[in-house]
Ligand SMILES: Nc1ncnc2c1ncn2[C@@H]1O[C@H](COP(=O)(O)OP(=O)(O)OP(=O)(O)O)[C@@H](O)[C@H]1O
Ligand SMILES: Nc1ncnc2c1ncn2[C@@H]1O[C@H](COP(=O)(O)OP(=O)(O)O)[C@@H](O)[C@H]1O
Ligand code: SF4
Ligand code: SF4
Ligand SMILES: [Mg+2]
């Protein structure tokens with residue numbers, strides 16, 4: 246793709262597990278294990294999945310906070326995978342991360358002015374007067390009072406602190422922002438304020454986002470495309486509409502079906518997919534399809550052959566031998582190797598506003614079969 | 615018959631900064647076999663309420679007034695000693711963070727056994743058998759082996775199950791679950807909610823579920839109480855709250871929340887501002903600095919504390935706007951915006 250701002254190819258991060266005084270390596274946590282995706286300029290890619298599936302690690306790899314074990318990261322045409330600190334510096338400002346915890350990511354001893362203004366000072370920008378003006382403009386942009394310039398982080402609420410974090414990030418004038426659970430520590434009413442702010446800033450400043458979150462409703466609201474991760478791998482990647490209306494991977498179906506629906510009238514007639522047990526340890530992930538230990542559709546092949554991530558419809562990739570909602574057209578050789586695509590074959594029966602788990606995919610339970 | 619009834623419960627904490635009015639005149643009632651959901655943002659007084667019902671503020675610096683009637687007995691005036699004997703058997707609690715409620719140095723089984731033997735004069739081996747049955751009941755695999763595990767050897771979901779097993783080991787008649795699934799992933803949350811639903815049906819307990827997640831309350835509750843700054847601001851059946859909400863704060867909560875069961879709306883409708891500090895609760899209606907409708911009450915919103923009054927069919931609302939005005943705002947200004955065109 247020519248217009249992608251970020252391209253991640255087969256990215257891997259294995260954390261070594263060591264034992265004893267000699268730090269002998271006894272294994273590895275395959276936190277990210279072959280992840281590929283592109284992010285187009287101006288879009289928002291959502292990254293969802295259960296705790297520990299590798300979302301934050303992916304974000305930290307892209308921002309080069311940690312070194313990848315393998316794979317490639319291309320940003321704005323530059324291969325930054327192993328770029329040295331010196332060479333990456335000019336690009337570093339372009340990719341910024343917003344963190345989950347608005348409490349611990351701000352230095353408590355620095356004023357808001359110092360925190361948000363640091364990037365200007367580092368770049369030797371302008372006079373002190375000029376910096377103050379620039380900072381106050383950014384504070385206003387994120388909905389904070391410019392008079393808060395001399396206050397300290399502890400004087401602010403959680404939502405305001407998240408805004409300070411966002412202001413600091415914007416001061417660097419980044420092109421790409423990786424937001425790791427930007428709203429999950431906030432109260433419901435404040436979450437909505439911050440979600441709206443992120444959307445407004447994207448429009449005004451032409452930003453590109455990767456938003457990491459475990460809340461599937463928030464991700465649907467904010468994303469153009471969504472990638473679902475399970476144990477270090479992407480199992481499904483599609484535009485928002487296809488993913489939420491005709492999810493193909495059994496895991497995506499299970500996730501959507503598990504979201505509690507705020508409608509007491511519907512709780513009785515809702516068909517649910519219930520997964521058994523917890524996510525297996527990434528130290529010893531199940532072989533082949535990593536989801537097979539919890540999947541109600543699993544067959545013998547699932548524990549023997551790893552299903553590749555294939556495009557089964559335009560812009561809809563899925564890694565599964567027996568996908569749900571797969572387009573009926575042609576004989577898509579799902580288990581074959583290589584890139585089999587079913588161009589143009591759109592999702593079958595995307596049932597309008599069907600609630601998750603109620604559509605054609607909502608049959609069957611994890612305990613069946 | 616009403617099994618649990620709170621009448622004008624107040625729990626205030628004197629602190630160096632002033633008096634924290636964590637719970638400030640709370641009343642509700644609950645029958646056996648029914649579920650009450652308490653919703654509110656952090657700091658609204660939900661946990662202080664639940665600890666208050668269990669008598670866990672007794673002997674501390676909290677100033678408690680009002681009445682808590684449990685199965686015909688008043689608990690605010692009862693001795694700490696007496697209320698302690700009711701914990702476990704009569705009422706029990708599931709906490710948000712299972713690690714804080716379980717002792718790290720004892721096995722899960724030992725803790726369930728101890729809880730059981732406080733109220734049942736049985737031998738250790740009988741109690742152990744009961745513990746294994748309970749672990750099995752809450753869906754812990756291989757319970758006869760897992761009974762000897764330590765809490766840290768369990769995953770988050772398993773710990774939450776083990777705590778439920780512990781809370782249920784003496785068949786409590788009242789079970790309070792304070793944010794029981796907040797720390798869990800959705801798939802595990804769904805398992806735990808199913809489990810609570812089943813257990814309540816089997817044991818016919820009265821259940822209070824406390825959470826900030828409207829989806830979770832909608833899944834379980836018969837009645838819902840919405841709390842703001844230590845007070846109930848709206849209280850009714852689940853249908854009242856989700857289909858005919860009448861309080862501006864409840865509207866704000868509904869507008870803040872993206873929903874998977876509806877077409878995606880272009881924009882969320884947040885509540886402006888932030889929840890108040892409970893030391894300096896705003897004059898008049900505590901919600902007024904954040905409310906868009908306060909200017910339609912002829913100045914009352916900033917000067918007079920509204921009372922919780924019945925609107926229609928037992929649905930209670932604390933707001934100076936008249937019932938007709940509220941219903942018309944909901945129908946014409948709020949509801950259409952919550953649904954995508
Ligand atoms: N420095 C590290 N050393 C060893 N293992 C690590 C390290 N960092 C992360 N991991 C492991 O890698 C896996 C992925 O972690 P990651 O933080 O990316 O998950 P996540 O998807 O962000 O989860 P959450 O939703 O809980 O934030 C986990 O099993 C985690 O324990
Ligand atoms: N022991 C205490 N001393 C003083 N203030 C307290 C104490 N416990 C709770 N509070 C305050 O009471 C308010 C309500 O707390 P809580 O019930 O825990 O809220 P939540 O609704 O999030 O569960 C908060 O402002 C909290 O800081
Ligand atoms: S490949 Fe098999 S086990 Fe994996 S998700 Fe598909 S059906 Fe389930
Ligand atoms: S009393 Fe006034 S400020 Fe309070 S909720 Fe009603 S309209 Fe809003
Ligand atoms: Mg994370």
Ligand SMILES: [Mg+2]
Pocket residue numbers: 660661792793
């Ligand atoms: Mg609480």
